[in-house]
Amino acid sequence: MSRPRVVDSVDYKPFETKLPASRARAIPWATVMAGSLVTIIPVVATIPLLPPFGFVMLLAWRLLARFAFRPWAAAPLGFFDDLVSGQPLGSAVLMWSLAFVAIDMLEQRLAFRDYWQDWLIASGLIAACILGGRFIAVPVGAHVDTVLIAQIVVTMLCFPLAARIVAFIQNKRGGE
Amino acid sequence: MAPARDRRTGFSRRRQYSVFLGYVLAVAGAVVGLVLLVASTFNPPAFSALRMGVAGVTTPVSTGFAAVGSSISGIPGAIGNYFFVKQENVALRADRARTRALLMRARTIAYDNRRLRNLLAIRERSPEPVVTARLVSSSASSGRRYALLNAGRWSGVKPGMPVRGPDGLIGRVVETGPNAARVLLLSDGDSIVPVRRTRDGLPAIAAGRGDGMIDIRSVNATNVRFNAGDIFVTTGTGGIYGPGVPVARVTKAGSDSVMARTFADPDTLDFALVEKVFMPVPPPRPIAPQ
Numbered sequence: 001m002s003r004p005r006v007v008d009s010v011d012y013k014p015f016e017t018k019l020p021a022s023r024a025r026a027i028p029w030a031t032v033m034a035g036s037l038v039t040i041i042p043v044v045a046t047i048p049l050l051p052p053f054g055f056v057m058l059l060a061w062r063l064l065a066r067f068a069f070r071p072w073a074a075a076p077l078g079f080f081d082d083l084v085s086g087q088p089l090g091s092a093v094l095m096w097s098l099a100f101v102a103i104d105m106l107e108q109r110l111a112f113r114d115y116w117q118d119w120l121i122a123s124g125l126i127a128a129c130i131l132g133g134r135f136i137a138v139p140v141g142a143h144v145d146t147v148l149i150a151q152i153v154v155t156m157l158c159f160p161l162a163a164r165i166v167a168f169i170q171n172k173r174g175g176e
Numbered sequence: 177m178a179p180a181r182d183r184r185t186g187f188s189r190r191r192q193y194s195v196f197l198g199y200v201l202a203v204a205g206a207v208v209g210l211v212l213l214v215a216s217t218f219n220p221p222a223f224s225a226l227r228m229g230v231a232g233v234t235t236p237v238s239t240g241f242a243a244v245g246s247s248i249s250g251i252p253g254a255i256g257n258y259f260f261v262k263q264e265n266v267a268l269r270a271d272r273a274r275t276r277a278l279l280m281r282a283r284t285i286a287y288d289n290r291r292l293r294n295l296l297a298i299r300e301r302s303p304e305p306v307v308t309a310r311l312v313s314s315s316a317s318s319g320r321r322y323a324l325l326n327a328g329r330w331s332g333v334k335p336g337m338p339v340r341g342p343d344g345l346i347g348r349v350v351e352t353g354p355n356a357a358r359v360l361l362l363s364d365g366d367s368i369v370p371v372r373r374t375r376d377g378l379p380a381i382a383a384g385r386g387d388g389m390i391d392i393r394s395v396n397a398t399n400v401r402f403n404a405g406d407i408f409v410t411t412g413t414g415g416i417y418g419p420g421v422p423v424a425r426v427t428k429a430g431s432d433s434v435m436a437r438t439f440a441d442p443d444t445l446d447f448a449l450v451e452k453v454f455m456p457v458p459p460p461r462p463i464a465p466q
Contacts, residue, residue, distance in 0.1 A: 039315060039316055040313050043313065046443055048318055048319050050316035053317075075201075075202075084230055088217060090214075096209075139365050142386035144386040
């Protein structure tokens with residue numbers, strides 16, 4: 001059983017950071033890379049149904065914890081995603097960087113947002129990114145579109161989960 | 177969420193410049209991505225060393241996960257086997273009795289076949305196996321259909337080698353790392369295999385669709401009728417795949433271009449056999465001095 005917290009004692013340090021700064025900065029990167037590595041699960045899929053979880057994590061960090069990433073962080077993270085995802089190298093670097101720029105532009109118009117608007121923005125970007133990746137990687141005539149719509153929906157539904165993870169970590173690492 | 181006014185950087189020049197540089201780098205990232213994309217579109221194997229370096233780390237992890245997963249998912253099957261072993265035994269005995277006659281006939285035919293081939297003195301190339309390995313993971317979030325094999329250059333796997341499963345053709349190796357290889361599955365949109373119908377030897381092309389099925393297209397004749405259940409095997413044309421490897425069975429009747437399902441089911445994570453290139457392209461002849 002944990003000791004009850006005594007608020008009015010010298011133990012109470014409201015401004016103390018909970019994690020060393022370097023680790024607090026590395027955690028968002030680690031979570032996005034772990035999301036990209038979801039492709040190493042031992043399944044040989046015949047249809048592309050697995051959501052690109054790295055991108056969802058990136059969007060959740062960017063929308064819910066504005067300062068977790070520098071504006072340029074999308075490109076190196078996208079590079080890592082390209083190495084493990086099977087897309088042609090450079091597609092995630094391009095799409096993720098453009099997503100960051102798009103969020104920046106949206107943020108100027110839509111200064112006060114709530115969670116539903118965040119989800120809407122994320123959904124739009126997810127759809128754009130997956131469709132963009134499809135046209136980059138697969139010939140236009142390929143029959144992947146029905147599966148792609150399913151993948152987009154599944155990925156959109158992953159956003160709340162990613163938001164939960166981000167909120168949990170943000171609590172632990174003592175927000176910004 | 178309240179807006180973050182981080183662009184109002186105050187009077188600190190250092191902070192102003194660092195914020196500005198951050199945005200310059202963000203846009204530069206997109207430009208770099210575009211350049212990389214163009215490079216990898218025009219020269220797909222350009223970054224294979226990097227990709228396969230990462231795959232060399234992830235493949236053992238996937239292999240471990242696969243071992244754990246299969247041992248856990250094997251538990252219900254093992255329990256079922258324990259209780260139903262007797263019925264299964266009876267069924268297997270009956271099956272053996274039924275197929276014995278067929279087996280004897282097949283042996284006779286195989287012997288005859290060998291003898292007649294010798295008589296004809298056909299120069300036969302038999303495909304040579306390189307290594308037996310497992311497919312451990314795949315590009316499940318991408319529209320491309322790649323799988324990772326847990327054997328690579330150290331086991332003698334080279335790009336271009338055909339990969340087959342116990343039931344039929346799986347695909348071919350496109351990139352190799354030291355301990356991993358990337359296999360282009362038959363169902364990928366870029367995969368094309370020359371095939372023929374077993375019934376009458378009708379030549380056709382098996383092209384991947386991207387959604388797990390493949391298209392069978394006729395090559396030299398129009399208005400060709402395909403029936404459901406037609407079986408296609410490789411021809412050996414092109415020199416990569418040896419002849420006679422089962423590829424696909426047509427699912428729905430049609431003409432000229434029909435859907436088919438591959439025999440090899442890559443998602444069972446079964447063993448895959450890497451074979452040598454059936455008939456490699458001979459090296460270019462040195463140009464004689466003028």
